[in-house]
Amino acid sequence: MAAVYQALHRRASSLLCRLHSTYVRKMRYLNKLKEDDSLCGQARTSGTFYLFHNLSPFLQKAEKKYLVPQLSAAEMQRILEKFPAAEQWMEKSVLIGCSDEHIPHFALDLGALEKSVIESELQGSFTDLRKALFVVDGKDSPLLASAQSLLRWHDSHQYCSKTGQPTQKNPAGSKRVCQASGITYYPQVSPVVITLVSDGSRCLLARQPSFPPGMFTALSGFCDVGENVEEAVRREVAEEVGLEVESLRYSASQHWPFPSSSLMLGCHALVGAQQAEISMDSLELEEARWFGLEEIVEGLKREPRSSKQDDGSFLPWFPPRQAIAHQLICEWVRQQ
Structure with a gap:
C-alpha cells in the first residue's frame, strides 16, 4: 500500500510540475512579446x-x-x-x-x-x-x-503630459513613449476597497442613485494617496455610513474595468453591534441598511427582472456571481 501511495504521490507531483512549468513558459513568452517589438x-x-x-x-x-x-x-x-x-x-x-x-x-x-x-x-x-x-x-x-x-x-x-507631443504605442501595447521627452508611460490601475460591513448577525448593503432599481451592494471607494488598505476601509465606512470599524480582514481582489481600470480589494469589516446605527451620506448613497441572513439568502436567488412588485417597488437583489461583491456576500452567508 505504501508503494502505491508513493507512486501516486510522485505522479501527482510530476503533473503539478508540468502545470507549473506550462504557466511559467506562458508568462515568459508574454513578457518576450512585450519587450521584443519584432x-x-x-x-x-x-x-x-x-x-x-x-x-x-x-x-x-x-x-x-x-x-x-x-x-x-x-x-x-x-x-x-x-x-x-x-x-x-x-x-x-x-x-x-x-x-x-x-x-x-x-x-x-x-x-x-x-x-x-x-x-x-x-x-x-x-x-x-x-x-x-x-x-x-x-x-x-x-x-x-x-x-x-x-x-x-x-x-x-x-x-505626453509634459510636452503635449504625441506618444507612440509599442506593438504589444504595454507602454507608450514620448519621443520628444523620452518619458515612458505604462497602463495604470486605481486601487479601490470594497467592503462588506457586518455587526455579527447582519450585513450592511447600500445603493447609489445610478444603480438599477432594487440593486444593493457592498460599500466601495478609491484609496487616497498615502493610505493603506486598512485605512481606506475605515475611512470609507466612516464617510458613507457613519460607522467605526473595529476589525477587518482581506478576502480577495478583482480587476474591474469601471470607471477606468480599478483593482477591487475585497474586505470584510466588523462594527460593534451596540454602535450600528447608520448615518448615511446622502451625497454618495441613495439608501443603506442592514440585511438579515434570511433576506440575504432570498436576495441571492432573485433575478433583477423578477424583483419588481405589482405596486411598482423593487425587492432587493445583489450583484451577479462575476462580481467580487457577490463573493463577499456569499462568504458572509457561509460564516453565519
Missing part, C-alpha cells in the same frame, strides 16, 4: 483577435448563450480589406494574453469604422461591456475587462 509584430500574423467598437466587445449569440469569438489574423484581414488603410488598423491592436500553446491574443477597437458592416459580416453585435460581462462565459469576462481597460488607456494617453 517578435510581437510577427506574433500578430498568427494570433487571434477580440474585436471592440468604441470599447464595446463583439459578441455572437448561439441559442441562449453569448459567445466571444476569436478571429484569426486572416479573418481580420478579410474584414479590414473592406475599409481603407487595413494594415494600419492591425497595428492598433494590443496584446491581452496567450493560450497555453502560445497562441497570442490581441484586442482591437474598430470604433472609427462602420459598425453595421462589421456586425453584418460577422453575424453578431457589439454589446455594452456592463452587459457583456454578465452574459458571457466566466472565463471570458476577465479577458474582456482587461482588454477594454487597456484599449481605454491607450485612447486617453495619446499625448
